[in-house]
Amino acid sequence: MxxxxxxxxxxxxxxxxxxxxxxxxxxxxxxxxxxxxxxxxxxxxxxxxxxxxxxxxxxxxxxxxxxxxxxxxxxxxxxxxxxxxxxxxxxxxxxxxxxxxxxxxxxxxxxxxxxxxxxxxxxxxxxxxxxxxxxxxxxxxxxxxxxxxxxxxxAPDFFDHDQRWAVMSDGRVIDLENVDEEPLAPCPERPVSRHLGVSQSGQWPAPASLPTRWAQALSDWTPDKEVQDYLRIAAGAALLGHGDAKNIVTLVGLSHTGKSTYINVLREVFGTYAGELPPTAIVQKYGGATNFEQHKARGKRFLYLSEPQKQRTDDAFLKALSGGGDTITTSKKGQDGVEWQAQCVLHIAANHIPEFDTSDDAIVGRMNIVGFDHVFSPESMQRNKNLVQELIEHEGSGIMFWILDGAREYLKLGHIPVPTSIRKRSQENVVESSAALMWLKEMVDSGELVIDPDAYMKDMITPKDGYAMFSRWCFDNGEQLPTQKKWLKDIEAFNHMPAERKGKRSDGHARVWGVRQSAHRESRKLHLVQDGGSTDFRDLLTQLETVPTVQ
Known part of the structure; x- marks a missing residue:
């Protein structure tokens, strides 16, 4: 029995x-x-x-x-x-x-x-x-x-309403609305079905300093203190289970750089609040078929996946999962669908920057790339195969307090501050993920165009002229030509076009926000006009751009 x-x-x-x-x-x-x-x-x-x-x-x-x-x-x-x-x-x-x-x-x-x-x-x-x-x-x-x-x-979502609580492995409960208060005793009236993998050791609410070995490991992996703070606040946001951080923490580095160790340590601390998402879970199924792998994300706060595949992305799922706030409907095979909202901060570990086949720029924009750039030698402490177990055994409680400190800061700020170094690397990835932005970068680097959101609208280029230049560039570089609407959307998002400027016109023409021709290019036009006498200006533009007819 x-x-x-x-x-x-x-x-x-x-x-x-x-x-x-x-x-x-x-x-x-x-x-x-x-x-x-x-x-x-x-x-x-x-x-x-x-x-x-x-x-x-x-x-x-x-x-x-x-x-x-x-x-x-x-x-x-x-x-x-x-x-x-x-x-x-x-x-x-x-x-x-x-x-x-x-x-x-x-x-x-x-x-x-x-x-x-x-x-x-x-x-x-x-x-x-x-x-x-x-x-x-x-x-x-x-x-x-x-x-x-x-x-x-x-109700099917009964245990999904547990974000206020974080249950430690010994049963005591952290009230995440009153983090500094002493943990509460276990009580069956709380709808809790998950627990952390560690519990409090020592004083509450927090130890005086960061655990020694964990602090050293973080410094070895990512020496930049601002990057360490970013990881801490992201982990804290995950613990809170709000699912509104609009961040995809993307750890990028070769083998033996510490990224997997970081993921595995947090997995152990988060206990059953953690979950691994198969790479196929974010792939769009053909014909609208149900992707049962997505159900594994339900109720998880620290959600991680490794080496995502470059296949057509399920944009709606990934966007909702990374802070979109939309209701997600998933199911296990043979069961009814269940509606739920994401509680997680998604973490990705990859050897190279993931390439998502997505039409949603918000997804790429949420990828904050944290470089794990140092490959450790076989003799290094970081190559110790028991490092995760030792960190949890000796400093698991301290790492939990490190995450709680991140939760406090997230509650105070309302967002995860992204350091300049991460933002720069992520911005480069946004550019590399968009043909429109790759073209814009080349045009700016060559001196043909200037990014100038403060310019007068009448000086900004028209979508017709800009898209003609872009079409020629795609042809020359073997890039697939997106629609003019997609091209314009990428550039306007990149240049942070104010909402009130949407649809505005100047001199009867629509404009590409924040993009104008360089002074050098204007002088070339002026020179051609002066030398050409009565030459039609539209013909001059055609000669200047050398754009073939778009079929």
């Missing part, structure tokens, strides 16, 4: 003993009162069991006819892998009712009451005998199990 089954049996037996002990059974009317005090319908039985176990048992439906049972284990509501709780409840209740009926029958037979009173007592117990027999049949037991599941049922 499993521990769960034993606990259920003991609780129901305790309830049965207390129920029977309230009746002396000294006369026939007592048998009536005993029968009337017991639940003799499936509804009453399920309600009674719910009162016995209160918040300790929870049923979460996953489809019309099935679901998952969760059991309070003193720390969290843990999923019952055997998923037989309703069977245990129904069986043990049926046994308890039979035991009560057998006890009453024997007590009645051994009593000194008259035959007439005994007959009256048996009549009073008739409904108990009948129900006790019916629920021991296969059909009766299944009927009771169905009612039990309904009575213990909570």
């Amino acid at each position: 499993s521990t769960i089954q034993q606990n259920i049996e003991l609780a129901i037996e305790r309830w049965r003993s207390e129920s029977v002990s309230q009746h002396t059974l000294s006369d026939s009317s007592a048998y009536f009162r005993l029968a009337e005090s017991l639940p003799l319908t499936d509804l009453d039985a399920a309600t009674t069991l719910a009162e016995i176990f209160q918040h300790e048992l929870t049923f979460i439906p996953t489809s019309r006819n099935s679901g998952d049972w969760f059991i309070w284990n003193g720390i969290i509501h843990a999923k019952d892998e055997k998923n037989l709780v309703d069977d245990y409840l129904a069986t043990e209740f049926a046994n308890a009712l039979k035991k009560t009926a057998d006890y009453a029958t024997k007590y009645l037979a051994d009593s000194t009451m008259s035959d007439e009173d005994k007959a009256a007592g048996r009549k009073g117990m008739a409904d108990l005998y009948k129900y006790a027999r019916s629920i021991r049949s296969a059909g009766g037991l299944n009927s009771l199990k169905t009612r039990i599941r309904y009575e213990f049922q909570q």
